[in-house]
Amino acid sequence: MLDTIISGLVHGNVYALVAVGISLIFGVTNVVNFAQGSIMGFGAMLGWWYIGVLGWPWWLSLVAVGVSAAVIGWLVNLTTVRPLIKAPPIAALLTTFAASMVLDNFSQMVFSTETRAYPEPLPTDNIQLAGLSLGTSDLVTFGFTLVTMLALGAYLRFGRDGRAIRASAADPDAAQQMGVEVRRVQNLSFILASVLGGIGGVFFGMYSGIVTPTSASFTGTVGFVAAALGGLGSISGAVAGGLLIGLLEALGIYQFGGGFRDVFIFGLFLVVLLVRPHGLFGSRRTVTTEPMTGTFLGAGRSIPIGKWGWAGLGASAIGLPFVAGPVVASAGSQVAIYAIMAIPMVLLAGSVGQVSLGQAAPVAIGAYASALLTTELDLPFAMGLLAGGAAAMVISTLITLPIWRLNGHYVSMATMALAYVVVGVILNWEPVTNGAYGIAGIPAPQFFGTVLITPVQHYLLDLVIVMLVLWVVLRIQHSHLGTVLAGVGSDETASRCLGIHTRDYKALAYAVCSFCAGVAGALLAHQYNYIDPTVFTIQMSILVLTIVVLGGLNSPFGAVIGAVVLVGLPEALRIANDVRILAYGVIMIVMIRFRPQGLWMRRAS
Amino acid sequence: MNVLEITGLSKSFSGLRAVNGVGLRVAEHQTVSIIGPNGSGKTTTLNLVTGVLRPDAGTILINGHPLPARHPEQVAASGILRTFQNGRVFGNLSVNENIEIGTHLGLRANRPFKVFAAHPLMAWLPMLAEVLLACFPTPAARRELAEAQERVNEQVNRFPERLGPRQNHLAHTLSYANRRRTEIARSLVAGPELLVLDEPTAGMNQSETAEMLKQLLELKASGQAMLLVEHKLDLVMTLSDWVYVMDGGQVIASGPPARVRTDPAVIDAYLGRKS
Secondary structure, three states: OHHHHHHHHHHHHHHHHHHHHHHHHHHHHOOOOOOHHHHHHHHHHHHHHHHHHOOOOHHHHHHHHHHHHHHHHHHHHHHHHHHHOOOOHHHHHHHHHHHHHHHHHHHHHHHOOOOEEOOOOOOOOOEEEOOEEEOHHHHHHHHHHHHHHHHHHHHHHHOHHHHHHHHHHHOHHHHHHOOOOHHHHHHHHHHHHHHHHHHHHHHHHHHHOEEOHHHHHHHHHHHHHHHHHHOOOOHHHHHHHHHHHHHHHHHHHHHHOHHHHHHHHHHHHHHHHHHOOOOOOOOHHHHHOOOOOOOHHHOOEEOOOHHHHHHHHHHHHHHHHHHHOHHHHHHHHHHHHHHHHHOOHHHHHHHOOOOOOOOHHHHHHHHHHHHHHHHHOOOOHHHHHHHHHHHHHHHHHHHHHHHHHOOOHHHHHHHHHHHHHHHHHHHHOHHHHOHHHOEOOOOOOEEOOEEOOOHHHHHHHHHHHHHHHHHHHHHHHOOHHHHHHHHHHHOHHHHHOOOOOHHHHHHHHHHHHHHHHHHHHHHHHHHHOOEOHHHOOHHHHHHHHHHHHHHOOOOHHHHHHHHHHHHHHHHHHOOOHHHHHHHHHHHHHHHHHHOOOOOOEEOOO | OEEEEEEEEEEEEOOEEEEEEEEEEEEOOOEEEEEOOOOOOHHHHHHHHOOOOOOOEEEEEEOOEEOOOOOHHHHHHOOEEEOOOOOOOOOOOEHHHHHHHHHHHHOOOOOOOHHHHHOOOOOHHHHHHHHHHHHOOOHHHHHHHHHHHHHHHHHHOOOOOOOHHHOOOEHHHOOHHHHHHHHHHHHHOOOOOEEEEEOOOOOOOHHHHHHHHHHHHHHHHOOOEEEEEOOOHHHHHHHOOEEEEEEOOEEEEEEOHHHHHHOHHHHHHHHOOOO
C-alpha cells in the first residue's frame, strides 16, 4: 500500500511538471496550450536518444532535453499562439491543438512507433527504506520538482521577469503600456513551460522503463487533468493537482486494475470540469472571465450555390461511381460518412462558437448502439440507424449538460474527456460491448428486404444521408433558430439579456452534431460489418474538426469540400496515415492563420 | 403601480462595496435617470437589476413580483430589456438579424413548449420542437415570422436615415452611434415594459445626441417606461421625470430634475467636496 502511494507520487510529480507549464501559459496568454502534452512526449523520446543512443550522461541529457524543448516551445508560440493573440481565443485553441498533432506525428516519424526500453542512467531500486524500495532516479525526480517549483515560485514572486509575467497575465494591454515587453514575457512563459514539460518527459521514461511516442504524449495529456483539477492558472494548484492525480491513479489501479485507467482519469477530468470547473484551488473568477469564444473567426459569407448548382452537384455525385468504379465509390463512402459528422459542426463551431474535440464519442455510441440493437435484438437497419443517432445525442448531451453554461476551453476539454471515457467504457464493459474483441457480423444496410452490399450501393445510401443532413443544417442556418444560434456565439451576455437561454442553444447545437455523428457511426458499423474500440480514436475527432476548419466554419457545403480534400484525396493518393495526420495539423495552422474563413467562404463585406 | 422597485440592493467586488443599499422605483410610463460620477455604481446597479450580476443583498420587484431566480433570461422575460454601455451588437449578424433576435422572446408559434426552457432536462422539448419548425415551418409559424419581420422594419424606420440604408450590413461594420441605435431597436422590438439604457449617447457628438434626445422624448410620449444611466446632464434634465444621484455606491439624492439640480449634495459630488 505504501509502495502504491510512493509510486503514485512519483507519477504525480511528472504530471505536476506538465500541469505547471499549462497553468503558466494559461495565466499569461489565456490560452490552454494543447501542445504541452506533446512537448513532454517529444522530450521523453529525445531523452531516450541522448541517453540511450548517443550515450550522454544523465545530467547532460537533461540539459540537452531542456534546451531542445525550449526551442520547440518557442517555435510553438511563434507559429501558433503569437500571431493569433488578437484573434478570438477559439483560433489559438485550434492551432495549439493542431501543433500537438504535428509534434506527435513528427515524433512518430522520427523515432518510429515501436516500443523502446528506456535506458537506466540512474538506479531505480537501490535504496531500501523501512521495507520500501526506492531508486536514486525517484529522488532526483522529487528533488528536481521540489527545487524547480520553489525556484519558479520565488521567480514569479520576486524576479523582474516574474513580476512582468504576473502583470501580463492580469492585463496585457496595461502591462504593455507600462513598458513590459508582453511578447518577450509570452515567449518566456512558453520556454519555461516547455523546459518543464520536456524534462518531465525524461522522468516519465525513467520510471516507466519503456516508452513510445504515443505513450509519452498520452501521459502529457494527463497533465491537463492535473492542471484542471488544481484550477487553470494556479501554479501551486497545478502541483497539488498533479500529485493528487498520481495518487488517485495509483490507488485506482491498485483497487480496480490497469484497464480502468483511462476511464478513471478522464472520468475524473470530466467530473471536475462539470462540477467544479475552477478546480480545487483556482478562483471562480478565472472561469467567469474566460474570454468569449465568439465566431468572428468564421466571419464571412458562404459562396452561394443556387438551385442549378445544387442540382448539378447532386447529379454528378450520384453519377460518379458509375463512371469511376467501385474503388472510388468506397473512398466516396468514407468521404460521405465524414461529411455527415462534419456538416452539422458548422452550427457548433461556427454559429455558437464552441469547439468539440471529441466527436469520436457520439460516433462510437451510435455505432455500438446500432450494432447491438441489430445483432442482439434483430431490429431492422433503419431503426438501428435512427436509434444510433438518438442514443448518441441523448447520452453525449446529457453527460455534457453542465458544461454548456461555460465556454471555450472548458467545452473543448470536456468533449475531449468524453471521447476518452466513452472508448474506455466500451473497452471495459465486456458483457455488453465485447470489449477489445469488438462486435462482428453486423448486418449490412437493408431496406424492405433489399440488402445493400456493393460499395456503389453503400456510397449512394451515404450520399442520400449527406444530402439530408446538408438540407437540415442549411434550413436551420437560414431560419430564425440559426440567427439565434449565431447571436449566442457572437455575444452571450447580450443574448441572455434578450431572453435567450444560451445554455440550451449551445447544448442544442451539440445535440444536432451528436445525432449526426451517431448516424455516421451506425453507417460505419453496418458497412464495415465489424467494429472495435480502436476505430474511434482521437484522430477521428481531429479529422472532423480539420474538415470544418478547412471548408469554413460557417459553410455546410465547405464541410463537404473539406471531407473530399482531407478524406477523399489521401485515399485516392494512398498517402500513409502518419503523413496524413501531420498534414491535418499543418493545414489547420495555415488555414487559421491565413484564411480563417475557410475555403468555401467569401470575406465578410 | 411600479414597474420596477428595488430596495437595499448591495454588491461587493472582493471587498469593494460597489453598490451599497440602493433603493429606487420606476412607475409606469415614467422616465427615471441615474446620474453620478464615474465609479459611483450606476452601471453595476443596472447589471444587478438585469440579472447580469447577482446581488449580495436586496430585493428587486418587477410589477410587484419578486423574480424566482435572477437570471438575465428571466429578467428579460419579465419585460425588462436593456442596452449596454459599450454597444454590444452581434457583430457577425446584419442589422436586420440583430433586431430579429429581439423578437425571439415574444414568439409563440415558432417556440412551442417554451415554458419548459428554464428546466435543464425539460428543455429538450422546446429545443427539438424549434429544430423541427426550422425544417418544416407550419403556416402559423411562417405567418408569425413574417409579422416579426414587419415589426423589425418598424424599428428600423425609427432611425430611417441611419439604419435604413444599412439593414443588411454586418453589425461589426457599424459606427458607434449606429450600434447603439441597433441595440435600442433590438430591445424595443421585444415590447419591453421597462427599457434600461446604459449611456445611450456615449460616444455621440452634439447633433447625434440631440437626435437621440428627440427619439427618446418620442418614446416617452408613447408611454414607454425607461431607466437611464447617463452623463450628459442636459439630456437627463430634459428627459427625466425623476432623477437619482449616486456617489460611492449609494443614492445621495433623488427627486424631480429641477430639485436635484440645485441640491448641494449633488453639486458637491460633481464639483468636488469642500474640505
